Every structure is written in C-alpha cells, then in structure tokens.
Amino acid sequence: MKKTIVAALFLCFLPLSANTADAESECQGLEPYLPAGAGAVTPLAAFTGPDGFRTYRSALAEAARKAGNPSLAGRVEALEGGKAVPAESAGLASCLVRHYLVARYGERIVSDLQEMVGFRTFAEEGKENWTAPEFVKQGRWLAERASQLKLDYKGFDGRVEEITLARKGDLKPILAVLTHGDVQGVEGQHWASSPWEAKIVDGRIIGRGTEDDKGPIVVTLYALAALRDTEWPMGWSLRLLISNAEESSWEEIPYYLARAPMPDRTLGVDASYPVTHAQKAYGLLHFKAEAVNAPSGGSWRVVRMAGGSGNSIIPEGGEAVLEWIGDAKGKANARETLTSLAARWTADHPGSKLSVSPDGPSQTSLKVEAQGRGGHTSEPTSGHNALGDLTAFLAGLDLRQDAWGSLASFIGTAVGLETDGASLGIARQDPVIGPLTSCLVFLLEQDGQPAARVNIRVPRGITAPEMEKSLADRAAAFQKKDAGRIAGRIATSVQLFNEAHLVPAEGEVVSGLLAVWKEITGTAGKPVAIGGGTQARLFQGGVDFGPAWPGKPYRGHGTDEYLTVEELYKIGELTIAALWKLGR
DSSP: OHHHHHHHHHHHTSOOOSOHHHHHHHHHHHGGGHHHHHHHHTTSOSOOTHHHHHHHHHHHHHHHHHTTOHHHHHHHHTOOTTSOOOGGGHHHHHHHHHHHHHHHHHHHHHHHHHHHHTSOOBOOTTOOGGGOHHHHHHHHHHHHHHHHTTOEEEEETTTEEEEEESOTTOOOOEEEEEEEOOBOOOTTOOOSSOTTTOEEETTEEESTTIIIIIHHHHHHHHHHHHHHHHTOOOSSEEEEEEESOTTTTOOHHHHHHTTSOOOSEEEEOSEESSEEEEEOEEEEEEEEEEEOSOOOOOSEEEEEEEEOSOTTBOOOEEEEEEEEOSOHHHHHTHHHHHHHHHHHHHHHSTTOOEEEEESSTTOSEEEEEEEOBOOBTTSGGGSBOHHHHHHHHHHTSOBOOSHHHHHHHHHHHHTTTOSSOGGGTOOOEETTTEEOEEEEEEEEEETTEEEEEEEEEEOTTOOHHHHHHHHHHHHHHHHHHTTTTOOEEEEEEEEEOSOOEEOOTTSHHHHHHHHHHHHHHSSOOOEEEESSOOGGGGSTTOEEOOEEOTTSOOOTTSTTOEEEHHHHHHHHHHHHHHHHHHHO
C-alpha cells in the first residue's frame, strides 16, 4: 500500500490539463454532429465494448466531413483507441466521451437504476447489512454487471463493493468515486407510488435511493464502461467504491481501508454541486425526563408522545395523547377546547397541521396528531417538522409537569420550531462551513422514560463539552423556574460522532472539478459547505461532486425521492468529465 502511494506522489500533484474555455468551444463545434453518432449506436447490442465507441466516433466524423468540416472529422478520427490523447485534443475528447455515455448507455442507465431501486437495502434493527438478503442480491447484481462491462469487481465481505477500470497489476495512482448502496427506510412516510419500483412519472424516476445514492452508482458504473470503450490510455486507475452502511454504522469504510490502499484522490457523489469541500460534524442531543417528585397542578396530562423515523429524516408525523385533569366543568368540553386551541395555533403557524380526535373507544383521552413534510435533517428547513409543531403547541398548554409533561414543555420551548440551537445556547456560525443546525427527530419512550432526540450539524467553533454544559444549564434553569410544579427532571447528553471536515478550495482537485462544472453547465461555481456528513470525509482530501443541484432541496431521505431522467444523464456527464480531467 505504502509503495503504491509513494511511487505515485509526483503524479498526484501534476497540473491538471485541458483549458475549460477550450473544452466548451470544442463541444460547441461538435454539437451539430452528435445526433449522427447517437443514431449509429442506438441499435447496437447492450454490451459491445470498444466496437460501440468506434462506431460512434466514425459516424460523427463522417457527419462532420459531409457537412464540410474535414478538419474536425480528422481530429475526431485521430482519437483512436490505444493512443494517448494529445493535450490540444483533451477538450474534444471530453465532449466526445460524455455524449457517447448518454447516447450509448442512457437507456441502460435508467433501467439499471430501476433495478437497483428494487433492492430494499435499508438497515434493520439488530441485523447486519452485510448478510441481509437484499444486500447480498444487490452485491451479486453489481458483480454481474461489472463482468458484463469488462470491469474488475471485488467484494469486501459485503461491506464494500469495488469496481475498477485498470490493467491488472497496474501501479498507477487511484482515483476513486465513492458512493453507497444502502438507503434510508420509508417507515412513517407516505409515497405517491411504491418507493421500490422507480416508476417514471412526468420524467421523474421516483424511488428510494434514486438520488441518494443509487443513481450515482449506476452513472459511475457506465462512466467507467464508456472510458473503457474508448481504449484511451489513462494515467490513473479509476475505481468505483460502493459502501453498504453509510446510512447507519459507517463501520465498513475502516474495514475496507484496512484491506485496500487509500485512494490518492476521492470524489464522493453524495452531496452537492458544484463541489462540496466542507462538511459539518454530525451529532445527536439526547433528552430524558425522570420523575423526581409527586406531580400536581395543570389542566392536561400528557399520557405519551411518539414520532420520528430516522436520525437524518425530518419527521413528517407525530402524536401525543392527552387527558383532561382540570375541573369537572372543563372535562365536558375538553375535546372542543383542545380542538379550538389546535386550530388557533395552526392558523398562527403557516405550514403546520394539527388535528384532535378521541384516543380509543372510551373517548376519555384525546390524541393530538401533527403532520409535516419529510426531508433531510442536514437542511432542516427543506421539510416541515411535525414534532416541532407538536411540542411547541403542547408547551403552550397548561400541562401537569410530570415526566411526560416536563419533557413536552422543555422540548417545546428549548427546541420546538427552532433550527439553529439558539434557545439551547449552542448556536454558532462559521464563515466557511456555515451555521449550526438542529432538528428534533424523535419523541419516544426509552428505558421506560420519556425521551427526545435532536439531530445537530456542527461547524467549527464549539466542542461537545461546551454543548453539554449549555444543555445542562438550560435544563437546570427550566426546573428552577417553576420548582414548585415541575416533578420531572430533564437529563441531557451530547453525542458528537466526528469533527468538521474542510478541504482547501485552492487545491487542484477542487479547482479541477469547478472547471468541469463550468465546462458542462456554462456557469462558474464556488465550493460549498454542507450540513450533511458524507463518507468522503473518511478519505484523505475527500470531496463530493454532486449529485444535488445548487439551489434545489436535497431529495434524499424524503418522501417521493426522485431524479429526472435529464438530471440522471447530466450527473453522468459531469462524473465522466471529472474522471477524464482528474484521471487521464
């Protein structure tokens, strides 16, 4: 491993070739003849390898020659397999191969994504992903597809799938594209169509994992195949890595790196364009209510609360069961009173939706249900948090401050609708990575006690001990504020699983990817920071290149997750152009 890295160090820092402006102009010159190439390869059999690219290149060159452009025709014909691409033709080659990818493999990319979505590869409590039947089936499918495409496949005990384009025994440096084959579950979400069928509706491929992360897997797989079809010599070994516990344990990458060389460059396709060079730390805040005194007072008793479907999913549903414990006169109108209060609160908070109904046939208890909109907790405002609404509403009621009531009151006031941790005293702003964000993700009973869990994404500038002190101070102040009534004590704890990750924006990888972005989109871009934590941070100098589009909410983890066919193809073009620029 060390010999490979040391021998390749000088290659890792060579200047990146191909001027962006040249690549853009080359593509404009090639554009009129692209349909001829596409028409030539559309009827070919699924897996023809280099013959497919030769057919494409010849048809395109012939179209240019017939149109009176023999110079371009000659340059296209000169890009033969087995011959190094000269620097002055690098932009032309980039344009040629990315359009070939879509023309040659576009339909396969869509159908293969639909097949991959059909594998229900989400983590189940108490089970390891590595041996779960759906993960095993997906691994076999990947191995078979790699074999058909004449790519090298290697499995690492179900933890990671490795697919490589390189000659055997090659000691070239490694450029890896990092993805993950596991997905979030869909419990508690309401989809318009089955999340496991990937139906195409109005150009949208709707299914769990389309964006996060099976779409990127498929386009990268075929990007390697397209580059292999060209037979152009590459200076780097190109490798697709598919991890199988990104959504849960993160145990698989250390396992893999203990058995395989660290890539010299790693591009994740699990975040945002133009280039994601910085990530916040990932953590959880835990709150547990303990009964310490005999409760008294209050008009409502919280019997229980529940909601949440994942630590990285904005809750789209939650409920609380209440009982009237006030005077006898109020009991007769309890349902009407609670319904009126919920309606008034909803009217004052646009986007919220609360409803009240009897809980069970006895109708002595009332259920308050909140409905929101799911999304990814790295962007808490991309959805609508049902549990935030629920607890904020409950905190405004006259609750008996037993364990459940204390938890509802504290969470409703100290977290509630906030997404910045301000009321918990942990708000922070980093000039590069951005602000701390918080998202209430679970209300549950844990070890027999009422509990709540908040997902946080943390920039530089605050430590776990600092957060623990702030939370403990807030909980103590809450109990002291009304010590005569509060019978529940709030215990707090902080889990911070990693540190913020930052790759310098001036580095060659970041600048090279920004050049690719401009080449293909025609717009300049700047590196971005995200709240989400991707496994690129586990690799030396790891960054992410897509798949989410700038200015659009991230759809992964949310209800009706999708990619359009056009977006899928564009991700493919960006990925293959990045491999060509950074790995040739």
